[in-house]
Amino acid sequence: MKKSIYVKTTEAFLKKLDIDFVKKPFVFDDLDSTNTTAKELAKAGSEEGTIVVARTQNHGRGRFERIWESPEGGVYLSLILRPSVSLEKTPLLSFIAALAVTKSIHVYGLHAAIKWPNDVRVNGRKIAGILLESEGDGQMINYVVVGIGINLTIDLKKLSDDIQARSTSLINELNYPVDYHEFLKTFFMKFEHYYEVFQKQRYGEIIDEWKAYSDTLGKNVRVKTMTETLQGAAFDVDQSGFLLLRIASGETKKILSGDCLYFDELNHT
Numbered sequence: 001m002k003k004s005i006y007v008k009t010t011e012a013f014l015k016k017l018d019i020d021f022v023k024k025p026f027v028f029d030d031l032d033s034t035n036t037t038a039k040e041l042a043k044a045g046s047e048e049g050t051i052v053v054a055r056t057q058n059h060g061r062g063r064f065e066r067i068w069e070s071p072e073g074g075v076y077l078s079l080i081l082r083p084s085v086s087l088e089k090t091p092l093l094s095f096i097a098a099l100a101v102t103k104s105i106h107v108y109g110l111h112a113a114i115k116w117p118n119d120v121r122v123n124g125r126k127i128a129g130i131l132l133e134s135e136g137d138g139q140m141i142n143y144v145v146v147g148i149g150i151n152l153t154i155d156l157k158k159l160s161d162d163i164q165a166r167s168t169s170l171i172n173e174l175n176y177p178v179d180y181h182e183f184l185k186t187f188f189m190k191f192e193h194y195y196e197v198f199q200k201q202r203y204g205e206i207i208d209e210w211k212a213y214s215d216t217l218g219k220n221v222r223v224k225t226m227t228e229t230l231q232g233a234a235f236d237v238d239q240s241g242f243l244l245l246r247i248a249s250g251e252t253k254k255i256l257s258g259d260c261l262y263f264d265e266l267n268h269t
């Protein structure tokens with residue numbers, strides 16, 4: 001979408017979007033990071049359902065302090081949520097975001113799958129990523145910013161070589177451009193459904209759906225956490241989204257967060 005019309009059109013689109021949890025949209029042409037802006041808004045008291053989107057980001061952030069390269073043609077979206085559940089359930093919000101993205105991609109006939117915890121991939125290449133940032137007060141959540149980056153019509157050649165080798169986009173897979181607003185609408189409808197399930201604390205349903213759309217379980221994996229690297233068979237996720245890994249000693253390790261690599265793909269992940 002052209003720079004000149006992006007802000008106006010997207011703002012108008014988001015304002016008339018008939019989705020309950022979408023309240024106030026902030027639309028930018030170029031931003032450092034939609035998550036950074038959403039966090040500032042959340043700290044200043046912005047309500048649940050506040051949304052920040054940008055056409056491009058110049059300091060897009062990924063998990064583990066990585067850069068999320070953000071040229072035009074991507075969805076760069078951050079949602080502010082204030083669910084009244086305990087902090088330990090926040091990882092499930094990244095599960096529902098990954099589910100909503102995956103199912104939105106399925107609408108176009110592509111087989112998208114989730115790699116634990118929340119990378120969305122098509123044909124073994126990453127098409128979307130999710131960055132959750134939250135602040136809590138003791139056991140309760142103050143706010144959660146769910147940041148979502150989706151390679152919609154990105155020209156993959158605009159990405160650096162190593163990222164390009166591991167990435168794909170909808171246009172690359174389909175050979176035609178997906179409409180940005182149509183995709184957003186589908187995504188918000190699906191996210192709204194899962195968020196309702198989350199708020200009703202029907203966590204088992206979220207986990208079951210996540211398992212149905214993930215290709216991680218049953219695989220031999222290597223997971224890099226902040227403190228160690230573990231190898232083993234990924235055999236389940238628990239009710240809070242922790243990955244359960246059976247390591248060589250037969251012991252089960254429970255992992256909250258990490259970078260997961262599949263053994264059969266170690267050369268190109």
Ligand code: BTN
Nearest residue numbers: 033035061062063129130147149
């Ligand atoms: C990852 O896979 O490492 C997560 C990537 C998350 C990228 C999105 S783009 C919108 C939002 N703003 C950011 O700076 N990051 C997230």
